[in-house]
Amino acid sequence: MRRSSFRLVAAAAAIALAVTGCSSSSDDAANEDTEFEIFTWWASGGEAAGLQGMVDVYKAQNPNTEFINAAVAGGAGVNAKAVLQSRLDANEPPDSFQAHAGMELDGYVRGGQLEDLTSLYASEGWDKVFPSDLIKAITVDGKIYSVPVNIHRANVLWWNPAAATKAGITKAPVTLDEFFADLEKFKKSGIPGLALAGKGDWAIAHLLDWMLLATMGADKFEGLYNGSTSWTGPEVAAGIKNFQKALSYGNKGAGNLDWPDAGKLVTDGKAGFFIMGDWASAQWQSDGLKLGTDYTYAAAPGTVGTYQWLSDSFTLPVGAPHRNAAIAWLKVCGSKEGQDAFNPKKGSISARTDSDLSLYDDYLKSAAADWKKDRLVGSTVHGATGNNALMAAYNAGVGKYFSGGFKDNAGLAKDLAAAYEAGKA
Amino acid sequence: MSKIVKNKRSLSARLGGLLFVLPSILVVMIFVYGLILWSVNVSLTNQNSGTKKAIEYVGLKNYTDLVADERFTHSLSNLVKFTVVFILGALVTGFIMSLLLEKGIKGEGFFRSFYLYPMAISFIAMGTVFNWLLNSARDEEAGGLNLALQKIGLGFLQNDWYVSERGSMYAMALPAIWQMSGYVLALFLAGFRGIPDDMREAARVDGASESQIYRHVLFPQLTPTLLTILIILGHISMKAFDLIIGINGKSYVTQVVAVYMWEATFDKRDYAKGTSIAIVLLIMIAVVVVPYLRYNNKQQAYR
Amino acid sequence: MSKDLVDLITAKPDARNKKRKLNGKERFWLIFRYISLTFIWFLVVMPIYVMVINSLKGVKNVYLTNAFKLPEKLDFSAWSVAWSGTDYFPQSISESMTRTLFFVIQASIISAIIGSINGYVFAKWKFKGSNLIFTFFLFGMFIPYQAIMIPLVRIATTLEINKSIYVLILAHIIYGIPICTLIFRNYYEAIPNELIEAARVDKASMVRTYRSIILPLSLPAFVVVLIWQFTSAWNDFLFAIFLTGGSPKLSVATTALNFITGSSNQVYYGVNMTASLIVSLPTLIVYIFLGRYFLRGLLSGSLKG
Helix, strand or coil: CHHHHHHHHHHHHHHHHHHCCCCCCCCCCCCCCCEEEEEECCCCHHHHHHHHHHHHHHHHHCCCCEEEEEECCCCCCHHHHHHHHHHHHCCCCCCEEEEECCHHHHHHHHCCCECCCHHHHHHCCHHHHCCHHHHHHHEECCEECEEECCEEECCEEEECHHHHHHHCCCCCCCCHHHHHHHHHHHHHCCCCCECCCCCCCHHHHHHHHHHHHHHHHHHHHHHHHHCCCCCCCHHHHHHHHHHHHHHCCECCCCCCCCHHHHHHHHHCCCCCEEECCCHHHHHHHHCCCCECCCEEEEECCCCCCEEEEECEEEECECCCCCHHHHHHHHHHHHCHHHHHHHHHHHCCECCCCCCCHHHCCHHHHHHHHHHHHCEEEECCCCCCCCCHHHHHHHHHHHHHHHHCCCCCHHHHHHHHHHHHHHHHC | CHHHHHHHCCHHHHHHHHHHHHHHHHHHHHHHHHHHHHHHHHHCECCCCCCCCCCCECCCHHHHHHHHCHHHHHHHHHHHHHHHHHHHHHHHHHHHHHHHHHCCCCCHHHHHHHHHHHHHCCHHHHHHHHHHHCCCCCHHHCCCHHHHHHHCCCHHHCCCHHHCCCCHHHHHHHHHHHHHHHHHHHHHHHHHHCCCHHHHHHHHHCCCCHHHHHHHHHHHHCHHHHHHHHHHHHHHHHCCCHHHHHHHCCCHHHCCHHHHHHHHHHCCCCHHHHHHHHHHHHHHHHHHHHHHHHHHHHHHHHC | CCCCHHHHHHCCCCHHHHHCCCCHHHHHHHHHHHHHHHHHHHHHHHHHHHHHHHHCECCCCCCHHHCCCCCCCCECHHHHHHHHCCCCCCCCHHHHHHHHHHHHHHHHHHHHHHHHHHHHHHHHCCCCCHHHHHHHHHHCCCCCCHHHHHHHHHHHHHCCCCCCCHHHHHHHHHHHHHHHHHHHHHHHHCCCHHHHHHHHHCCCCHHHHHHHHHHHHCHHHHHHHHHHHHHHHHHCCHHHHHHHCCCHHHCCHHHHHHHHHCCCCCCCHHHHHHHHHHHHHHHHHHHHHCHHHHHHHHHHCCCCC
16 A cells, blocks of 8 residues: 555656756666676775675676765764665665665565575685684574675774883783772873773674673673673672673763774873774774784783674675676675685785785784684674664664763663663564 | 735736746745655654564654653753853854954955855764864873863863763764854954944944944844844754764764664664654744744844 | 844944044044054964965974974965865865865855845735744744754655755755745845835736846845855854765865864875865955945844845
8 A cells, every 4th residue: 555655656756857957867787797896885085995805706706897986984884884775765775785784684584685695605615714613603594695895804903002011001901900000000101091982882882792791701692682681680780790890991072083083092091992893903003004013902901712793794785676686796805816816905805714814914914813713702793793773772872871971870871771682582 | 105006916917926936936846845844754653664664653752752752852951051042143253254354354364265165065074173173182192172271271271171071062063053153253243344434433423332333333233134044053953963973973872863763763773763853843833933934034034 | 123233233334433533532543443443453363374484394394392483494284184184184174175166156146046035025915814824934944953953864865866066955955944035034124115016006917027137136135145055064063074974086175174084093284274275265256346235134134134
């Protein structure tokens, strides 16, 4: 019934347009082989450069296809998701779109908007070269709906060696106790122990995500997302308490800093530690800073031996106009050549375990080594374990707590529980 | 005389008028009112693009749910705070500016055009810069306005701007005031200068002091201007979106109704909820604007 | 309406008082006024000043912490990067700006023509209920566009007009109808009825009256509408991003700017500020050279004219 009323309006609109005398020029439907459109939020910086690298590989294999990158930027895809949504619902999908691998795809999968790619994993041999933990995490009811092109690590601790030496810190903290002791040392040396960035809420939520993992360990943490650990139980309460304590060492005026501003405080020696994903290293490298002298890193305390990952991936929407070209693209995305063209510029590692490490910088080399041996756990705020609805509510809950002066622990636990429920609805 | 001519007007001429605006009428009917109805229709269902649920009508459930939704009431109270500060702020600054310029001063054109130029720039372009200026770091760490305040010796005025939950929306109104007070100035200036000089002169002759002239002669004449300004600022304020997204993203602390609607629609993929928020917003705007339009319409009729 | 609002604003009242010699009190107030005006001037200019100095610091290492510092040496690299694009910033603003200019000018011209016809009818050829219809038009100025965006995108894709820049032309024409009609209507209201009546007595048709009497008088109103539509279409982001679906072939000034400023994992404030400035330049230029008309357009938004 809704459809027919819609058609009526559309027809009326068509008449109206004709009456106003405005012709609409519609391009003729492009030949399957001549055009191919992906939708990303990689519009600038290392992301765009990396994507170009992968596109070059694709073009070499598909010389007759014109490649179009429909990019809509805006803080971690804020606008992109909105525009993508409107296109999918108008049955105007791109041939392939970018999304974080894992639960972020949940809504699209449940809405029946994505094709199952499992057969591609077998035919391309990806089921052997991607770590089994990763395959497990992106499989929904036995089916896989996306191809991961990279891996970022979320639980990384960054600091400035000179500032640490000045504060009397000689080695990276391994446990949370050592971490808090070091925060105190930074504070005594006259700088805030922890750099925080509140703009858009997600970087604070990122901190909480790590802190929950560090406090309760990987098993319990995964339990949060399969229902075996309660959001209102003692584990989360303890995590929030640690989170609260960590926040109290934060820099002033964090509320409206974006993460690069907070990162700048660390590299300038004006703040101690920084918990941020490893894209921080890419930003600093491009600013001309040197790993080892201007900044250094370690696995975030309490989570050594655990690799909290997030991954960008590409999909095949149902009804993609250039399906063959899209499948060719997905093959490039999953290939060693494609991933090694993309990742060194993007500042992430390949999702494959057989990448050519000589192409990567020192940080990424060590990350790749950890990727092979560590326990893998997905990131909540970057779409691996949480879908869009969960993330939105999770970030808002954390934003509320943080802007309220981080006092209401019980309220935060309640909001997080509600966020988890929102994700299931 | 005009009455006589009116009667002479043939039916075809009058129909001709209608014929010429008919395309526009149809377009407005479809693309404004038709699409609003469409949204109303969606808001009465359970349509959620993230699930494959069959779409069915749920009556006013989405609206009643909003009342209990803490996130919605939060964004609504943010919007109210923002609106009050923005309207008062723009009104007061614009009014003061018009008082300063009203009598004419050398270089008036120069000041006036600079005061107005913020209206020419989009907030997509101004977002980053205002994010910087309203940075809440203080003292040595300060970077934005807080640093500027220190430099001119007003360091004690430094504050958190829009970051603290208490003060967030008040500070968020500053950029909006920056953009709109030049406009208010222009409207007031037009109001002042529409008052015949004779009225001032007469009051002066009667021995009224300058301040009495303003209070008793000039200000009452500005009431219609004031009404217009309130309507314009009011609806701009309620639609606030670009400005807030541009400066602070979707952060909880500065979330207003339009931003929450965005989140509901595109992150939660809950179209029913998104459209019901949009309709609430539309009703809020209509409550303010429609009486004004009716009043305006009546004025026209008497012309 | 006797006098145009803009004439009112630019009129210099109290000319008589100026000739008088100022007494002490008056001199104090004059100085006070200048100081206040200058202070406000600084506040108004500051954000642009910050943008300008930070656009001259190059691509990298531009951060909040040195926002107010003047550049150590002038570095225009951010300008060339933002303008023509690089590997890292594949969106070249120059290309998008040309495209924007193309569509914005067309949209403005068509809007003005439609607005002129509508305004003429609503002002001079009123029919039964025309005032009411006009009021319904006006309400269209106030709606939040997010509320109608999703159905609009569906219509655009169903009609397959979303693959070309004309979709934006159409959107701005359609949603520009209320304001354009208003501006013209108010302008035509001020034309004395006697002129029209004379033509009517001569049995001139509605169209001929329009062509021979109204149109020649309309130039100022056309300029106002053109400028108004130009600036609002230029600055529009919502229609642009939804209706073009992110296609780089259709990127316009604001969406290109969003590409540059909105990258998720890396932020280059230098380029960010520069691109913002470049995108603001056309509207600023229009404003500087045609400020009077711009002002008139703004004031038309106040429903009275």
